[in-house]
Amino acid sequence: RPPRLYDLTGLQKDMSRMYGMTAARTLAALQHLYELKLATYPRTDSRYITHDDLETLTALLESGRLAQGFVTREGIPGHPRPELAVNDAKVAGHTAILPTMQLDAGKLEGLDDDERKVMTRIVRRMWEAVGDDxxxxxxxxxxxxxxxxxxxxxxxxxxxxxxxxxxxxxxxxxxxxxxxxxxxxxxxxxxxxxxxxxxxxxxxxxxxxxxxETRPPKPFTEATLLAAMEHASRCVEDKNLKAALDDDESHSGGIGTPATRADTIEKLVRSKLVERKGRQLHATTEGERLTDVVEPRLKDVLLTARMEQALSDVEHGKRGPSEVMDMFHREALRIPADATANLKADAVTRTANTDAQDWG
Structure with a gap:
């Protein structure tokens, strides 16, 4: 079957796999394309459009402007099926990423290399999503x-x-x-x-x-790490917690959102906890030391699942907002004490802290 249209994470994974672009570079290029009114809203976690958008998608396909310069004649479906991209129930906010009617092959000339690659991939995914099996x-x-x-x-x-x-x-x-x-x-x-x-x-x-002998798992690339964050519920066995983490009706499933996952990776790199080696991501010595001193429960995706379940309970009236906020507050207050209790003398180098702050 044809793939679905792109949400932000799906586009970031493909741009990493195909061109080695980081998630942050992809988002930056897509944001500028949105500001140029050549692409729809970037920070979306939907891979469908609604019936209200079907007329626009059909017009994009029938205009022919988004075929020449983007897709070879052999790649254009003989009978495109725009209805495959429609699912009202799967669109909670913004729809999937699509080109706009203002885009044509001539507009590509004014774009930089990243923007041109991203824009071309979005157009091609549009054709793929309505294509033949x-x-x-x-x-x-x-x-x-x-x-x-x-x-x-x-x-x-x-x-x-x-x-x-x-x-x-x-x-x-x-x-x-x-x-x-x-x-x-x-x-x-x-x-x-x-x-x-x-x-x-x-x-x-x-x-x-x-x-x-079987080979060990390959190091993460940006694409595979984004996929692991998006589908973090695969590490959870409890059905209720798995469902809470997967629930994408009121929040993005998995760890983070399409808008924050790229920045999370970049923060790890800037903090020198993770380093890039070609397309692969590797933990640095500092990153390994950090995981040594962090309380095990804070490294477990179950914590995120329980927090999402608590927020879902608030949304559905099963728990009060104050109760859940107090719970989150207590969790945050435990972090310094847990870190001290798990501190290993050979794992960190103590330095004088001249800028201590009270987070109590």
Whole structure:
């Protein structure tokens, strides 16, 4: 199926994956495009439009101005389906990010490189979201050696039948190959179509079996960290707390909001708790020391989930605002005492504090 339109986080993830742009750079470029009236409101967490916006989207698609210079002829759907982008129930405030009627290929010339890339990606996502389905055949083969019934070997191939919406993005193509379908010798694995279930495969050369170890998770990139923040509820087992963290009707799901996640990452970098190495994000020594002294409950996403649940209770009249504010106040007051209790002599270097402040 085609992807949904962009919210801010989705756009930031793709710009990081495709161009190595930080979330802050993407937001800055999008903000200027909004001020130029070339793109709609940037700080949105919706990936749909309402029925009231359907006429505008249809006009954008039918005008043809947002095809030339943005999308190749092969990438334009023969029968675009703007209705796929409509879901009134999923739009709580601002709608998904779209180009405006003032944009055309000529306007791109006056933009800087970041703005041009962001604007082009927004237009292409618009075409992708209303495009044809991507049709492909995924084949998986499982086999066992004739004298070994315990260990199973598998291979997988993925062949495109019809590119559909994936034909829109010509510069970078579809998502990167996963390691299961990639062929180390180059190209992709293709499983023969005449391979039948229950068949016997005769070796055509010397066969060897090598044992290996699974690789540790790769360091975060900006795109994968944004995704982890957005879907933080995956780390929560309690169904009620998971639902409170996922609830996007009255707040953005996950940790932070589309408007604050980029700034959170930048603050960590500016504070030298995280450093960029190419496209990857790595904790610095200072960052590792900080996680050593922080009370475990403050590092657990459950804390955010409980706070969101408390706010939801206020919204639905189950708890009073003063009660919840008092609870948050007590949580804040515990932080210095918890940090002192967890302090390890080898984790931090004590320095004289000449600018102490009372936060009580």
């Amino acid at each position: 991507h049709v492909h055949i995924v084949t998986e083969v499982k086999a066992r050696l004739s004298d070994d019934t315990d260990r199973e070997f598998s291979s997988r191939s993925d062949e495109t039948v019809s590119a559909g919406w994936k034909a829109v993005e010509t510069g970078h193509g579809p998502e990167p190959e996963d390691e299961e379908t990639a062929n180390p010798a180059g190209g992709r694995n293709v499983i023969p179509s005449n391979l039948m279930e229950g068949g016997v495969i005769r070796p055509v050369g010397k066969v060897t079996v090598e044992e290996g």
